[in-house]
Amino acid sequence: MTTTLAADPWPAPTASGPLDAVVEVPGSKSLTNRHLLLAALADSPTELIRPLHSRDSALMIAALRELGAVIDAADPGDLLVTPRPLRGGGHIDAGLAGTVMRFVPPVAALADGEVRIDGDERARERPMGPVVDALRTLGADIKAATMSDGAAALPLIVHGTGRLAGGRVNVDASASSQFVSALLLAAPRFEQGIDVRHVGSALPSLPHIAMTAAVLRDRGVFVEELTGDGEPADGAPSRWRVRPGPVSGGRIVVEPDLSNAGPFLAAALAAGGRVRVPRWPATTTQAGAQLRQLLARMGAAVDLSGDTLTVTGPADGAIHGIDADLHEAGELTPTIAALCALAHSPSRLRGIAHLRGHETDRLAAITTELTRLGGQARETEDGLEIHPAALHGGTVDSYADHRMATFGAVLGLRVPGVAVRDVGTTAKTLPDFPGMWSAMLAQRRGAR
Ligand SMILES: O=C(O)C1=C[C@@H](OP(=O)(O)O)[C@@H](O)[C@H](O)C1
Numbered sequence: 169m170t171t172t173l174a175a176d177p178w179p180a181p182t183a184s185g186p187l188d189a190v191v192e193v194p195g196s197k198s199l200t201n202r203h204l205l206l207a208a209l210a211d212s213p214t215e216l217i218r219p220l221h222s223r224d225s226a227l228m229i230a231a232l233r234e235l236g237a238v239i240d241a242a243d244p245g246d247l248l249v250t251p252r253p254l255r256g257g258g259h260i261d262a263g264l265a266g267t268v269m270r271f272v273p274p275v276a277a278l279a280d281g282e283v284r285i286d287g288d289e290r291a292r293e294r295p296m297g298p299v300v301d302a303l304r305t306l307g308a309d310i311k312a313a314t315m316s317d318g319a320a321a322l323p324l325i326v327h328g329t330g331r332l333a334g335g336r337v338n339v340d341a342s343a344s345s346q347f348v349s350a351l352l353l354a355a356p357r358f359e360q361g362i363d364v365r366h367v368g369s370a371l372p373s374l375p376h377i378a379m380t381a382a383v384l385r386d387r388g389v390f391v392e393e394l395t396g397d398g399e400p401a402d403g404a405p406s407r408w409r410v411r412p413g414p415v416s417g418g419r420i421v422v423e424p425d426l427s428n429a430g431p432f433l434a435a436a437l438a439a440g441g442r443v444r445v446p447r448w449p450a451t452t453t454q455a456g457a458q459l460r461q462l463l464a465r466m467g468a469a470v471d472l473s474g475d476t477l478t479v480t481g482p483a484d485g486a487i488h489g490i491d492a493d494l495h496e497a498g499e500l501t502p503t504i505a506a507l508c509a510l511a512h513s514p515s516r517l518r519g520i521a522h523l524r525g526h527e528t529d530r531l532a533a534i535t536t537e538l539t540r541l542g543g544q545a546r547e548t549e550d551g552l553e554i555h556p557a558a559l560h561g562g563t564v565d566s567y568a569d570h571r572m573a574t575f576g577a578v579l580g581l582r583v584p585g586v587a588v589r590d591v592g593t594t595a596k597t598l599p600d601f602p603g604m605w606s607a608m609l610a611q612r613r614g615a616r
């Protein structure tokens with residue numbers, strides 16, 4: 169992996185003509201970290217092909233090693249995970265990774281000994297209470313810091329005894345679907361498995377929970393997705409049961425990260441021309457698959473031929489505003505919001521109140537940064553309203569949020585003089601974003 173040394177602030181390049189680019193997107197963060205974790209719980213080794221290598225996956229690897237798993241580099245970029253009995257005694261750094269801070273504590277509860285889990289300063293402000301409370305109900309002994317409202321927060325000390333009873337538990341996952349995923353992923357190793365019910369207002373990011381159920385089934389685990397009454401769910405489930413049992417190893421090929429494809433595909437609308445992403449899966453549980461419909465509604469031509477997704481920007485450059493409920497795919501918000509700010513008609517993004525607990529308060533960050541550039545944006549109770557406005561240059565703060573940095577990059581394609589503070593924060597989920605971005609811009613129509 170080569171990494172481009174980027175200036176800080178990083179001058180976001182303005183597109184000098186329509187693009188004609190092929191962009192190879194690295195592995196999915198959500199799939200990589202789920203597969204790594206299940207590999208550490210499995211009864212035989214797992215070979216992970218084309219996993220993501222980024223800060224979030226490095227933190228997951230370090231956490232699982234701290235708990236005893238052996239993780240070796242295999243072919244260039246691949247990984248071999250050999251499970252070992254889970255041991256305590258370690259310190260785990262979750263960084264700012266939701267998938268580490270929420271998914272690892274249930275595994276730590278199965279370790280034999282004490283495990284301390286902490287993260288970046290902002291990680292201590294991200295919601296953790298429901299997953300800690302649920303683990304305590306299931307039999308775990310956890311000491312946690314508390315937020316001003318009394319909710320549990322990082323740092324945690326998990327006193328594992330090598331076993332966890334499991335069983336029935338209610339969890340309010342309205343602040344993050346990751347609370348449910350965290351409990352389900354470790355549940356095959358709980359003595360009674362788990363029967364978890366979401367209680368509370370709207371549950372965000374259901375595709376991510378469907379992804380959790382799918383990766384568990386891939387490993388031979390029995391998972392049921394149910395209505396609150398325990399019937400099989402046709403539409404949105406609110407209750408999940410996982411039976412205790414072995415987790416199998418094997419060979420897993422990781423899909424590219426479709427949400428991280430977002431800024432590159434959005435570039436076709438912002439700069440004009442087309443961007444192609446190979447290895448786009450025909451079927452997937454990734455929320456990023458929704459980019460196809462969202463970008464088409466904003467004026468792009470979107471075509472999946474074979475396994476290549478091609479997004480072509482509107483010939484007249486006119487991006488349409490959009491009224492969209494993004495509660496299933498909240499992580500796409502900064503990319504879509506950047507396009508909304510370049511659109512000729514107003515936009516409303518709804519169902520995303522939970523973004524206030526992401527890497528930063530994304531609703532506040534997007535509003536502040538668009539306003540700084542002359543845009544017109546306003547927070548609503550559950551989202552954003554963005555109106556057309558003539559934007560000017562300025563320095564976009566990334567707030568240690570990878571998706572705020574790529575938001576600035578998309579705006580910079582059309583708005584001269586945009587710079588992004590701490591573009592290096594993109595390393596949370598993308599190795600070398602600045603290098604990938606320049607390589608995309610170098611591939612212009614007529615240039616090849
Ligand atoms: O389980 C996962 O891998 C994720 C779930 C979602 O979290 P929230 O439900 O907290 O939005 C998503 O936004 C995040 O990027 C990744």
Ligand SMILES: C=C(OP(=O)(O)O)C(=O)O
Pocket residue numbers: 264265266267499526527571597
């Ligand atoms: C919300 C996100 O990350 P995390 O997994 O840290 O919650 C994200 O990547 O947009």
